[in-house]
Amino acid sequence: MKWKVFLAYSLTIILWGSAFPGIKVGLQSYSPEHLAVLRLLVGAIGLIIFAIIKRIKLPHIKDIPIILLLGFLGFTVYHTALSFGEKNVSAGSASLLVSTTPIFSAILASVFLKESFSKIGWLGSIVAFLGVAMISFGMGGSVSVIALGALFILLAALGESFYFVFQTNYLKKYGFLPFTVYTIISGAIFSLFFLNGIEAEISNASALSTYAVLYLGIFPTIIPYFALAYIISKVGASEATSSLYLTPVIAIFISWIWLGELPTLLSLLGGILTLIGVSLSNIKIRKNLDVNINDKDKQNYVDS
Numbered sequence: 001m002k003w004k005v006f007l008a009y010s011l012t013i014i015l016w017g018s019a020f021p022g023i024k025v026g027l028q029s030y031s032p033e034h035l036a037v038l039r040l041l042v043g044a045i046g047l048i049i050f051a052i053i054k055r056i057k058l059p060h061i062k063d064i065p066i067i068l069l070l071g072f073l074g075f076t077v078y079h080t081a082l083s084f085g086e087k088n089v090s091a092g093s094a095s096l097l098v099s100t101t102p103i104f105s106a107i108l109a110s111v112f113l114k115e116s117f118s119k120i121g122w123l124g125s126i127v128a129f130l131g132v133a134m135i136s137f138g139m140g141g142s143v144s145v146i147a148l149g150a151l152f153i154l155l156a157a158l159g160e161s162f163y164f165v166f167q168t169n170y171l172k173k174y175g176f177l178p179f180t181v182y183t184i185i186s187g188a189i190f191s192l193f194f195l196n197g198i199e200a201e202i203s204n205a206s207a208l209s210t211y212a213v214l215y216l217g218i219f220p221t222i223i224p225y226f227a228l229a230y231i232i233s234k235v236g237a238s239e240a241t242s243s244l245y246l247t248p249v250i251a252i253f254i255s256w257i258w259l260g261e262l263p264t265l266l267s268l269l270g271g272i273l274t275l276i277g278v279s280l281s282n283i284k285i286r287k288n289l290d291v292n293i294n295d296k297d298k299q300n301y302v303d304s
Contacts, residue, residue: 005234008227017250019220020091021258022212023083029209032083033194034201035216039079042217044188047181056178063170067179068186070170074163075187079221080194081156088149092263093135095251096271097153102245102278103128104161113165120280128277134270138263168232176229184225245275 026035050056059067086094103125109115136150163183170179202210248271255261263271 002234005231008231012224012227012231013246013250015220015224017095017247018254019216020086020095020251021255021261022216022220023086023094024091024255024259024261025212026209026216027083027087029205030201030213032087033080034198035083035213036076036080037188037191037194037198038202038213039217039221040075040184040188040191042214043221044185046218046222047184051178051181054177056181059174059178059182063173066166067170067182068189070163070167071183071186072190073159074167075184075221076190077159078156078163079187080191081152081159085149085152085156088145089153090261090263090267091255091259092248092252092261093138093267093271094153095248096135096263096267096274097132097150098157098160099245099248099271099274099278100128100132100154101157101161101164104158105164108161108165124277124280126277127280128274131270131272131274131277134273135263135267136270138266138268138270167229171229171233176233177226180225180229184222245278248275 023035026039030038082094082098085097089097106115106121107125132150132154136146167179167183173179174182252263
């Protein structure tokens with residue numbers, strides 16, 4: 001593995017892993033929807049400055065509707081649903097549930113892109129969702145409350161899967177830097193629906209929660225998407241999303257150090273079962289998702 005790809009993998013895994021306990025800290029003072037909108041606005045402001053400095057061109061008018069849709073699914077839905085889910089689900093368990101993203105991606109690719117999904121892939125999906133059930137039961141507390149939190153997190157994974165599956169053609173057209181900028185800003189635009197009442201929460205929030213939100217907006221919201229888009233441009237979507245398998249390990253470790261939080265044994269066993277299922281479902285490489293870039297595209301990246 002080239003060192004740049006390895007570094008991109010490492011940034012993706014560590015920063016996304018840190019996001020789950022960071023959300024927990026932010027939720028101590030902020031409601032889920034306000035945490036999501038602040039996180040996206042901080043990220044969008046930074047990206048607008050970046051786009052002006054780099055003189056990133058605006059997308060073609062005909063592509064704006066799909067860019068808005070992908071930004072909504074990959075960022076507004078993902079961050080809002082994840083924040084709602086973590087109100088009742090531990091950070092480590094949330095990261096294990098989000099690890100179902102590659103399975104959703106494979107299923108969506110088979111339905112919409114007519115890609116083959118092998119029998120072992122379907123077996124892996126069943127195994128993974130049995131693991132999801134074990135994670136949910138292992139969290140204790142009210143079954144209905146925990147189930148609702150888990151459903152929100154699975155919704156977040158589904159929204160992110162749509163984003164990963166349908167971004168490939170646009171990555172080839174615009175390049176990973178401009179397209180990621182377009183979609184994060186799009187997600188921030190849709191999140192503006194949650195602005196009502198946010199001033200009161202900001203004024204009453206603890207400094208630690210506010211710092212956590214700023215961290216989420218600057219680091220996990222921006223850098224991993226750039227890094228993952230870069231990985232996709234080099235090795236393809238199937239191999240790139242496999243990096244998500246290690247994110248729960250980092251999330252659980254950081255949650256233990258930062259929050260003193262550890263999943264129950266049943267949740268950990270469910271997480272292992274989920275990761276086994278996800279691995280099985282991705283044994284067959286989904287070639288149609290891979291982004292193959294030519295020498296000119298590579299030079300464009302180097303120039304950027």
